[in-house]
Amino acid sequence: MKDKVYDVIIVGARIAGASLAARLGAAGLQVLILEKDTFPGRTVVSCPLLLSSGMQLLDEIGIDESLYAPDNKRFAGVALEMSEYFRTFVEIPDVYGRHYLYGIDRQVLDQALWKNLDRFPNVTQLKNFSVSALQMDKDGKVTGVTGMFKGGESQSFSADAVIGADGRHSVVARKAQAAVTEEITKYNTAVYYAYWEGVEPYQAQGKEWIQIHSGCNGFSAVVIPASNGLTGVLAQCRHDYFNAPAGVDEWYHHTIRSFQECFND
Numbered sequence: 001m002k003d004k005v006y007d008v009i010i011v012g013a014r015i016a017g018a019s020l021a022a023r024l025g026a027a028g029l030q031v032l033i034l035e036k037d038t039f040p041g042r043t044v045v046s047c048p049l050l051l052s053s054g055m056q057l058l059d060e061i062g063i064d065e066s067l068y069a070p071d072n073k074r075f076a077g078v079a080l081e082m083s084e085y086f087r088t089f090v091e092i093p094d095v096y097g098r099h100y101l102y103g104i105d106r107q108v109l110d111q112a113l114w115k116n117l118d119r120f121p122n123v124t125q126l127k128n129f130s131v132s133a134l135q136m137d138k139d140g141k142v143t144g145v146t147g148m149f150k151g152g153e154s155q156s157f158s159a160d161a162v163i164g165a166d167g168r169h170s171v172v173a174r175k176a177q178a179a180v181t182e183e184i185t186k187y188n189t190a191v192y193y194a195y196w197e198g199v200e201p202y203q204a205q206g207k208e209w210i211q212i213h214s215g216c217n218g219f220s221a222v223v224i225p226a227s228n229g230l231t232g233v234l235a236q237c238r239h240d241y242f243n244a245p246a247g248v249d250e251w252y253h254h255t256i257r258s259f260q261e262c263f264n265d
């Protein structure tokens with residue numbers, strides 16, 4: 001494997017990396033995908049909603065809905081509450097034949113994305129491998145990567161192209177000195193969330209809804225039922241309002257409690 005030159009090396013194997021690997025694999029390219037984690041592995045920081053447009057993309061790469069939403073409820077849309085001022089229900093329109101959205105457990109989705117790559121013999125998957133450097137030729141063109149397996153063995157791989165799908169703090173982007181083309185810092189939000197058991201989905205108008213409550217004071221709470229009986233409950237605020245002198249746990253519970261009336265309604 002050491003001397004092989006791949007068409008493409010992809011660093012990072014979650015939503016961006018694994019879906020790209022599936023597309024390139026289907027196109028017949030020789031792909032090596034490297035991931036420092038395992039699947040199922042650590043919980044990635046994300047408590048997402050999946051809309052029909054996202055499900056359509058998963059359809060395109062051959063991932064059936066039952067794999068990422070095994071027992072998830074189909075929500076009609078979002079119940080949006082602005083303090084005591086008004087409440088509205090934002091229904092998901094029928095897009096690509098679906099008129100619902102899901103709350104997703106990233107552990108489940110990410111594992112489905114990784115397993116889907118087993119279908120492509122021309123896609124080589126290596127987990128527990130952390131890329132630390134890029135190889136470059138004398139003209140500065142990237143020709144491969146160097147990194148280390150969890151056990152400590154170092155290895156290099158070569159390819160015609162290297163793609164960084166290694167997240168927000170991308171090593172690939174940093175090492176390639178990629179220019180930042182857009183960065184929005186004005187609306188930074190502090191978010192803490194936990195998965196709760198035994199939370200009943202919010203029902204109104206004969207349907208079930210994801211809940212978003214804004215305090216209209218820079219704080220909000222979001223309730224996203226996902227799979228396996230777990231519900232993501234998010235507390236969030238403008239980043240410059242975040243203040244947790246008694247610790248994050250206390251801040252989280254205090255913020256959720258401030259929305260208690262909405263949840264009881």
Ligand SMILES: Cc1cc2nc3c(=O)[nH]c(=O)nc-3n(C[C@H](O)[C@H](O)[C@H](O)COP(=O)(O)OP(=O)(O)OC[C@H]3O[C@@H](n4cnc5c(N)ncnc54)[C@H](O)[C@@H]3O)c2cc1C
Nearest residue numbers: 012014015016035036045046047048049130131166167171
């Ligand atoms: C609280 C929260 C809520 C969110 N809600 C939503 C939502 O509702 N809907 C939505 O669409 N998005 C949502 N997002 C955003 C979404 O989580 C991200 O856009 C998405 O995870 C980015 O995917 P990615 O594949 O680019 O990167 P990541 O998911 O960050 O994956 C990068 C991968 O690269 C690997 N990696 C990193 N460095 C290396 C290395 N050196 N070598 C090898 N591997 C490496 C990591 O282990 C990881 O597996 C939310 C995010 C947060 C934080």
